[in-house]
Amino acid sequence: MTDLPPGYPVLAEADVVLRDGSVCRLRPIKPSDADGVRRFHAGQSDESIYLRFFAPMRTLSDRDIKRFTEVDYHDRMALVATIGDDIIGIGRYDRVSEHSAEVAFNISDHYHGKGIGSVLLEHLAAIAKSHDLAEFEAEVLPHNRKMLSVFSDAGYQVSRRMEDGVVTLHFAIEPTAESQSVRFAREHRAESQSVRALLHPSSVAVVGASRRERAIGHQVLKHIVEGGFTGRVHAVNPGADEILGVPAVASIGEIDGSVELAIIAVPADRVTEVVRECAAAGVRTLLIISSGFAEMDEEGARRQQEVLRLARDHGMRVLGPNSFGLINTDPAVSLNATLTAGIPKPGFFGLFSQSGALAIANLDSAARRNLGISVFASAGNRVDVSGNDLMQYWVEDERTRAVGLYLESMGNPRKFSRVARHLASTKPVIVVKPASASYGAPPGHKVRKPKVKPHAFTAMLEQAGVIHCENVHQMFDVAQLLVHQxxxxxxxxxxxxxxxxxxxxxxxxxxxxxxxxxxxxxxxxxxxxxxxxxxxxxxxxxxxxxxxxxxxxxxxxxxxxxxxxxxxxxxxxxxxxxxxxxxxxxxxxxxxxxxxxxxxxxxxxxxxxxxxxxxxxxxxxxxxxxxxxxxxxxxxxKDKGETVLREGIDRWAVRALLDRILEEDPEGRALTSDEARELLDAYGIDVWPRHEAATADEAVAAADAVGYPVVVKSLSPLVRGQAMLEGIRVDLHDAQSVRAAFEALDRRLAPMDANYFVVQRMAGPGVSTVLSTIEDPLFGPVVSFSIAGAPTKLLDDIAYRIPPLTDVDVRELVDGIKLSPLLTGHDGAAPVDRAALEDVLGRLSIMSDDFLELSSVELNPVIAHTSGVTVLGADVMITPATRRIDTAARSLT
Structure with missing residues (x-):
C-alpha cells in the first residue's frame, strides 16, 4: 500500500454485496487509477457518456483524467467500484458551499441493474456527513431515468427543478427512517441472494476429489452423489478420469458451462491457487473445507486473508475455510456437501454452526430427536459468510420455521442485533453461545475484544427477541417445540x-x-x-x-x-x-x-x-x-415502539467541538467540565455547573455564586460511591457551614490525595442514577443504566441496550435493573418522573450513535425526582474515530 496518496482514507474502503448476490470492492480513487478510468470510459456507450457529461466526450484528456483521479478526500471525494482489476462504477462529490456538495455517478453499461449507483450514493453520503456536509445536489438529464431513480428510491426527501433542459436535485443526506429502511431492505435482498446462490447451486465442482476413500475430497463427493443432488456434479483431480462415476477434469477451468459452487478440499498451501482458478472460471461461491489457516498459525492467518481478498476482488462469497460443509434438504436441491453421510431428515429447522466438531454433534442430536432440518451450514473460521448472512436468507425461506445458531464468536454484534430482530419478528431465533467464548474467540476467528461486560451480550439478544440457550441440548429442546407447535x-x-x-x-x-x-x-x-x-x-x-x-x-x-x-x-x-x-x-x-x-x-x-x-x-x-x-x-x-427522536439537537455544534478538541489533542482526552456541558447542551441535556475549589475561601466564593443550599464533594474515584469513605457534605446553607465542611473533608482525604473538591448547588431529594454510554470495539455504542452506589456495582445490577433505540427499548432499559422499584414508589415513596429520565436516556443514545469519537460518557449522578431529573455530573472521554463494524452504509466486514 505504498502507492497511497496523502490523506487517502483507508477506512472508506469496503466490500459490498450487490443486488445479484455478487461482491464488489469500493475504495477511494487514486492517481494510479488513471489507466483504469480510461479503460472504463472507453467501454461506455455513446449514450452513457452523454448522460454523464452532457456532451459526446468519446475520449478523456490528460487534464480530465488528472481532475477525476486527484482529489483531496475532503472537499473533493471520489469512490470507484471494482471487480478484479476493472472499474465498474465511479461516484464523486465536489463541495460547492460550506454544507453542500454536487454529486455525480457513472456506472458501467455491463453492470447496470446491480444497484452499484445506490451503493455508491450510500457510501458517499456517509463520508460527506463526516466532513460536515449536509446536502447533496445533482444535475441529471430528464431522460436519464436510471440515475433519477437512484436518488428518488434512496429514501431521501428530494426536491427537483427544471432549468435549461436539466433536472437539478437537492436533498439532505442526514439519514431518515425511510432511507434507513431502504438501506436495510437492499442489504437484506442482496445478502439473501448471495446465500441463496451458495445453498441452491445448479452445478457443483469438488476440487480435490480423490479416489482414496478416507480422503476428505472423496467423502464430500460421495455424500453429494449418494445424497441425490439434483444439479450437475464435477470432480476436479488432475490424476483421474473419473471418481465415483463422476467424470474428472484436471482443473476447474476445463469444465464446460458455469460452476455456481466450488467445494475446495485441497492442502492449505494450494487453496490460494485454486481460488484464483475459480475466479478465472467465473465461479460464484466457494465452500472451503480445507484446514490449515488462521486456526493454525500466523502464516495460516496471512493465507486466509489472501484467500478472502482474492475471492472478494472477484465477486465471490466464501463459506469457511475449515468448514464442515453445508446441507440443503429441499427436494429441488438435495445437497449434502458435508463430511458425514448421516444427516437429519428434511424438516423445518435451519441450523448454523461455527464449530466443525460440534457440527457433527448438532446434526446427530437433531437426527436422534427426529427433528428435521431445512438448511445447515458450518462457517469454520468465518472469514466471510456468517450467521448474519444465513439469517438474511432465512427471513424469506418458506421451508424454515425456526433457526438455531451455535456461535463461538461474533464478528459483528451490532448487525447481528439488527438482522436477528428482523428475522425474529416472524420466526424464532435460538442462539447458543458458550459463556467461555464471551471474551475469547476460537483460533481462526478474527474478533475485536469487547470492553463491556459479558451480560451486555445477553441484553442485546433480549433486545432483538432472540432466545438464548446455555447449550445445544437446550437449543434442541426449544426448537422441537417451536418448529412443530x-x-x-x-x-x-x-x-x-x-x-x-x-x-x-x-x-x-x-x-x-x-x-x-x-x-x-x-x-x-x-x-x-x-x-x-x-x-x-x-x-x-x-x-x-x-x-x-x-x-x-x-x-x-x-x-x-x-x-x-x-x-x-x-x-x-x-x-x-x-x-x-x-x-x-x-x-x-x-x-x-x-x-x-x-x-x-x-x-x-x-x-x-x-x-x-x-x-x-x-x-x-x-x-x-x-x-x-x-x-x-x-x-x-408486543409493541416494539418507534425509533427514538428528540427535538433541540444541534449536531453541527458537537461536530465543531469535537473537531476543535481533536485538532488540539489528536490522541483525544477527557473533556473539561465546561466542554462536557457544552457537548451535552447541544443534545438538550442540561448539566448543573460545578465549581472547583482548592481552598476553603474558594469554596465559600463558589457557594455564594451558585446560591445556597450547596454541597461540597470530592471527585476522586477513591471516594465516589463509597459508603465507608465519605467524600461529600450536603445541605450547606451558609458560608460558615461550607468552610467547616471543606476543612473537615480536606483533613480526612488529603492523606489519600483524594482532596479534589467541587462546590455545586444542592439538588432536591430523589433517586440517584447513572446513565452512561461506551463506544465498544465490538458492539459499537452501548448504553447502560443503573442506580448509583456501591451495592449496584457489587451486584452488577446494570441494564444495557444497543442503539439505535426505540421508545420501548428505553423504557425496558430503565425497567431492566432489579432496583427499578425504587423509581416507581417503593415503600411509599413518590414515583419519579420516568418520562424525564427516559428523555435523557434517549438523547444520550442518539448522541452515542451519532459520534464515534465519544469513547465514553457518564452522567453521574442523575437525580430522578417527582418533577424531572437533575444531571449533576458528566465525565466525557473522546478519542479519534475508528470505523464501526456495522457502518452507516452497506459493507461486508
Whole structure:
C-alpha cells in the first residue's frame, strides 16, 4: 500500500454485496487509477457518456483524467467500484458551499441493474456527513431515468427543478427512517441472494476429489452423489478420469458451462491457487473445507486473508475455510456437501454452526430427536459468510420455521442485533453461545475484544427477541417445540399427569419459570386407562383459560402404553394450543411415524392441521422450553415502539467541538467540565455547573455564586460511591457551614490525595442514577443504566441496550435493573418522573450513535425526582474515530 496518496482514507474502503448476490470492492480513487478510468470510459456507450457529461466526450484528456483521479478526500471525494482489476462504477462529490456538495455517478453499461449507483450514493453520503456536509445536489438529464431513480428510491426527501433542459436535485443526506429502511431492505435482498446462490447451486465442482476413500475430497463427493443432488456434479483431480462415476477434469477451468459452487478440499498451501482458478472460471461461491489457516498459525492467518481478498476482488462469497460443509434438504436441491453421510431428515429447522466438531454433534442430536432440518451450514473460521448472512436468507425461506445458531464468536454484534430482530419478528431465533467464548474467540476467528461486560451480550439478544440457550441440548429442546407447535397465546398453563407428586413438581417448576398454573395440576390415577387420561387431557385443552398444556405420564411398571401416546396425539392434533409432554423413555419429535408429516403444507388429509408433539425425558426440560417459547411469543406480540427522536439537537455544534478538541489533542482526552456541558447542551441535556475549589475561601466564593443550599464533594474515584469513605457534605446553607465542611473533608482525604473538591448547588431529594454510554470495539455504542452506589456495582445490577433505540427499548432499559422499584414508589415513596429520565436516556443514545469519537460518557449522578431529573455530573472521554463494524452504509466486514 505504498502507492497511497496523502490523506487517502483507508477506512472508506469496503466490500459490498450487490443486488445479484455478487461482491464488489469500493475504495477511494487514486492517481494510479488513471489507466483504469480510461479503460472504463472507453467501454461506455455513446449514450452513457452523454448522460454523464452532457456532451459526446468519446475520449478523456490528460487534464480530465488528472481532475477525476486527484482529489483531496475532503472537499473533493471520489469512490470507484471494482471487480478484479476493472472499474465498474465511479461516484464523486465536489463541495460547492460550506454544507453542500454536487454529486455525480457513472456506472458501467455491463453492470447496470446491480444497484452499484445506490451503493455508491450510500457510501458517499456517509463520508460527506463526516466532513460536515449536509446536502447533496445533482444535475441529471430528464431522460436519464436510471440515475433519477437512484436518488428518488434512496429514501431521501428530494426536491427537483427544471432549468435549461436539466433536472437539478437537492436533498439532505442526514439519514431518515425511510432511507434507513431502504438501506436495510437492499442489504437484506442482496445478502439473501448471495446465500441463496451458495445453498441452491445448479452445478457443483469438488476440487480435490480423490479416489482414496478416507480422503476428505472423496467423502464430500460421495455424500453429494449418494445424497441425490439434483444439479450437475464435477470432480476436479488432475490424476483421474473419473471418481465415483463422476467424470474428472484436471482443473476447474476445463469444465464446460458455469460452476455456481466450488467445494475446495485441497492442502492449505494450494487453496490460494485454486481460488484464483475459480475466479478465472467465473465461479460464484466457494465452500472451503480445507484446514490449515488462521486456526493454525500466523502464516495460516496471512493465507486466509489472501484467500478472502482474492475471492472478494472477484465477486465471490466464501463459506469457511475449515468448514464442515453445508446441507440443503429441499427436494429441488438435495445437497449434502458435508463430511458425514448421516444427516437429519428434511424438516423445518435451519441450523448454523461455527464449530466443525460440534457440527457433527448438532446434526446427530437433531437426527436422534427426529427433528428435521431445512438448511445447515458450518462457517469454520468465518472469514466471510456468517450467521448474519444465513439469517438474511432465512427471513424469506418458506421451508424454515425456526433457526438455531451455535456461535463461538461474533464478528459483528451490532448487525447481528439488527438482522436477528428482523428475522425474529416472524420466526424464532435460538442462539447458543458458550459463556467461555464471551471474551475469547476460537483460533481462526478474527474478533475485536469487547470492553463491556459479558451480560451486555445477553441484553442485546433480549433486545432483538432472540432466545438464548446455555447449550445445544437446550437449543434442541426449544426448537422441537417451536418448529412443530403453535406459539403460546399467554402464560397460563394446564398440568395433567398420573402422579400427584410429579404434577406438583411441574406446577412448582412452571411458577419458577414465570408461567401461571390455571388448570390443575390434575393427577389421574397411577393405573388410569388411556381413556381416563385422554379425558383429562381433553379437558385441559378445552379450558378457555388455558394457553398451553403440560403433560407428564410415567407408567408404574413396564413400557409406556401406546394407547396413552395415541390419546395424547389425538388431543394435541385437534387444538391450536401448544403442548409439551414427558413420557417415559421418549425424547424428540413424535410424528407418529407418519411419512406424509413433513409435507410443506403441514397438513395430513383434508384441512386438518398436523402438529407433532415434542417429548422430553424430564418435566423440567419441557417446562424450560415452554417458558422460552412463551417469552418469545410475548416479545413478538408486543409493541416494539418507534425509533427514538428528540427535538433541540444541534449536531453541527458537537461536530465543531469535537473537531476543535481533536485538532488540539489528536490522541483525544477527557473533556473539561465546561466542554462536557457544552457537548451535552447541544443534545438538550442540561448539566448543573460545578465549581472547583482548592481552598476553603474558594469554596465559600463558589457557594455564594451558585446560591445556597450547596454541597461540597470530592471527585476522586477513591471516594465516589463509597459508603465507608465519605467524600461529600450536603445541605450547606451558609458560608460558615461550607468552610467547616471543606476543612473537615480536606483533613480526612488529603492523606489519600483524594482532596479534589467541587462546590455545586444542592439538588432536591430523589433517586440517584447513572446513565452512561461506551463506544465498544465490538458492539459499537452501548448504553447502560443503573442506580448509583456501591451495592449496584457489587451486584452488577446494570441494564444495557444497543442503539439505535426505540421508545420501548428505553423504557425496558430503565425497567431492566432489579432496583427499578425504587423509581416507581417503593415503600411509599413518590414515583419519579420516568418520562424525564427516559428523555435523557434517549438523547444520550442518539448522541452515542451519532459520534464515534465519544469513547465514553457518564452522567453521574442523575437525580430522578417527582418533577424531572437533575444531571449533576458528566465525565466525557473522546478519542479519534475508528470505523464501526456495522457502518452507516452497506459493507461486508
Amino acid at each position: 403453535p406459539l403460546p397465546a399467554g402464560r397460563r398453563v394446564a398440568i395433567v399427569g398420573n402422579s400427584s407428586q410429579l404434577a406438583a413438581l411441574c406446577a412448582d417448576n412452571a411458577n419458577e419459570r414465570g408461567l401461571e398454573v390455571v388448570h390443575g395440576p390434575v393427577a389421574v390415577r397411577t393405573e388410569a386407562s388411556a381413556i381416563e387420561f385422554q379425558t383429562a387431557v381433553d379437558a385441559a385443552f378445552a379450558d378457555d383459560e388455558v394457553d398451553s398444556v403440560i403433560v407428564c405420564f410415567i407408567p408404574p411398571v413396564g413400557a409406556l402404553d401406546q394407547e396413552v401416546v395415541e390419546a395424547l396425539r389425538h388431543a394435541a392434533s385437534r387444538s391450536d394450543k401448544p403442548c409439551v409432554a414427558t413420557l417415559l423413555g421418549m425424547r424428540g419429535v413424535d410424528d407418529a411415524g407418519d411419512p406424509t408429516f413433513l409435507h410443506e403444507t403441514g397438513e395430513v388429509g383434508g384441512d386438518t392441521p398436523r402438529q407433532a408433539v415434542p417429548l422430553y425425558p424430564m418435566p423440567e426440560e419441557a417446562i424450560r422450553a415452554l417458558a422460552a417459547a412463551t417469552d418469545y411469543g410475548q416479545w413478538r406480540d
